[in-house]
Amino acid sequence: MNVGLLLPIARVFAILSLVSIGGVNAVLPEIRRQVVDVQGWMNDATFANLFAISHVAPGPNIIMVSLIGFQLAGLAGLLIATLAIMLPSCWLAFIAGRVVTRWSDQRWIRLLKEGLVPVALGLILASGISMMRTADQDPPAIAISLATAAVVVFSRRNPLWALAAGTCAYVVALRFGLLYHP
């Protein structure tokens, strides 16, 4: 285990945490630049592998950062990287949540909350479209994504059914050569 790496890991990801407006996907290019170009911790191929693995696992996409820490310094690296990417932003969210609750009887806070709702929904929809782009752009792939979306909108069933069916359809389409292998 490389103890000397723990401090730089903490510093790099704590700073990234503070600027990661829009989540980890928004700072992904900067993460790659820091990890590959600036610090020279790994090459592009390893980075791409870690990216792929973290996207097969469930959970918040910051687990990609945890995985980078794991790759660099084992379990200690995993712990330090995870805490570094989480603490600063979670601390801000905690303060912001308290402020909003404390002044929730103020009209400007209520207006701010009202105003943020449509922006957030538009951005979530946009993130779905970007995910669809990174997956594949063939008509069958797009059809599967859209069908999954329709099931979620029109059914109250557990979305696991939609996710499982969509994933199976996708794998079948890949196997039968309807989609290019990514």
Add this chain to the structure above:
Amino acid sequence: MNTSGGQQKLEEVLSRTVSKRELFFGFLKIGLLGFGGVAPWARHVIIEERRWLTEKEFAEILGIGQILPGPNTMNAAVMIGDRFQGVSGVLLCLLGQMAMPLVIVTSLAVVYERFAAVAEVKAAVTGAAAGLVMGTALKMARNIKLTPLALLVGSIAFVAIGVLAWPLVAVVSVLVPLSVAAAALERRA
């Protein structure tokens, strides 16, 4: 605060108390199922399955989480934990949300060499999860019954980021003030 106490109570009629245990296991489930994005599962567990919050309350918390640094769902976990159980609620929500994904991702990394299908599975899960994320946004927009101006703001946010790929911070800094002004104009608060 006393003078507004009555109104605040009224606003919170729909809300309920959620125990520490419920918070931890709820977020454990959200983390475990959150393939391709946590938001659809957070919404499913918190609104449809356990009814901790109304659709509107959840959307507002996600909205605040969106303009802060960090994943919006992680910021939402912080605010939801604090709302129901204070600081220990925050820690339990975060621990619950991260526990299973961390175990799974490290296990995957260890067996990666023998797991040649990873690119194929990634494409498949991402494709399906993209639908899940889009469907969730549309479902929330429908259930909240956005006003015409709010719908316009949401569509502009979608086109600017999703279609034109403009920089997020710039889009948000312009759209949020406009959206607040629209809310004031339509007397939504």
